[in-house]
Amino acid sequence: MLSEDQTNHFWEHGYVVASAAAAPEVRETLLGEFNTWREESREHDANYGFDTVDGKARFDLEEGHSAEHPKLRRVANPVDISEAYRRVLFEGTIPEMVADLIGPDVKFHHCKLNIKMPGMDTRVEYHQDHPYDPHTNDDMVAILLLLDDMSEENGCLRVVPGSHCERYSHFKDDEFTGMTTPELYDNFQARSVPVEGNAGDVCLMHTWTVHGGGPNRSNKVRRLLICDYNAADAFPLTTPAIPSPHNGRIVHGKSTRIARLTQTEVEIRTPYKDDSFFGLTGQKAAGES
Numbered sequence: 001m002l003s004e005d006q007t008n009h010f011w012e013h014g015y016v017v018a019s020a021a022a023a024p025e026v027r028e029t030l031l032g033e034f035n036t037w038r039e040e041s042r043e044h045d046a047n048y049g050f051d052t053v054d055g056k057a058r059f060d061l062e063e064g065h066s067a068e069h070p071k072l073r074r075v076a077n078p079v080d081i082s083e084a085y086r087r088v089l090f091e092g093t094i095p096e097m098v099a100d101l102i103g104p105d106v107k108f109h110h111c112k113l114n115i116k117m118p119g120m121d122t123r124v125e126y127h128q129d130h131p132y133d134p135h136t137n138d139d140m141v142a143i144l145l146l147l148d149d150m151s152e153e154n155g156c157l158r159v160v161p162g163s164h165c166e167r168y169s170h171f172k173d174d175e176f177t178g179m180t181t182p183e184l185y186d187n188f189q190a191r192s193v194p195v196e197g198n199a200g201d202v203c204l205m206h207t208w209t210v211h212g213g214g215p216n217r218s219n220k221v222r223r224l225l226i227c228d229y230n231a232a233d234a235f236p237l238t239t240p241a242i243p244s245p246h247n248g249r250i251v252h253g254k255s256t257r258i259a260r261l262t263q264t265e266v267e268i269r270t271p272y273k274d275d276s277f278f279g280l281t282g283q284k285a286a287g288e289s
């Protein structure tokens, strides 16, 4: 699935982009589900959908959301409520690409759909994924499937090449903040590259790669499906930040009861009340004063 050049690029730079990971008809189905969720969001004026494992809201609305101007910014674990999302993330090309990097035995951790519609202000502060979900080893990959064409204009993901070999605290005053200290942002911005591509392309990103991204300042929709996978022998040191009933499900190869320990020192995330990733990093949700 991935070429040797692609796997080398991943391990050297902490990410790689592969083209055409999802066929147009698959994308259409995923976007059809999204359209239904966005229509439903018009009936709500605050985060909603508490049918989740930890009781935190599944549907996250940006400040200023209204029935006329819906600003749905995230759907947590769409696999919990959609067969189409389960099919694309549990079977076929995507788990196989992940297995090329950290396989053969791979398990699902969690997923989310991040949305930046034109006119929305949602941004992603620079962070690494591992501090959200520390594990016994870091053979952990997030796939970011582009459901729309993406460029700097519409707020594409930005990654910092080589940063998977670096470690940054995601704490301030003993509280988990979900992001690195803002004092580092200029440095990350200068070193970062935009992940631009066509709808259907996928970025595979190492769990320690620093990444972020600005708001969508264009008139083009930007929807990104993100899924975190781990080697079967990477065992969690905390409960999942975004738990799903499918957490730990084997999507390639087989399970194991042997944990492989390679991490020497990792911060252990403290629980946070916010039901929103964006709220945790300082961006208000609908209905918050």
Ligand SMILES: O=C(O)CCC(=O)C(=O)O
Residues within 6 Å of the ligand: 114, 124, 155, 156, 157, 158, 211, 212, 213, 224, 226, 277
């Ligand atoms: O939406 C994006 O561009 C990246 C989001 C991200 O890194 C996250 O949700 O953890």
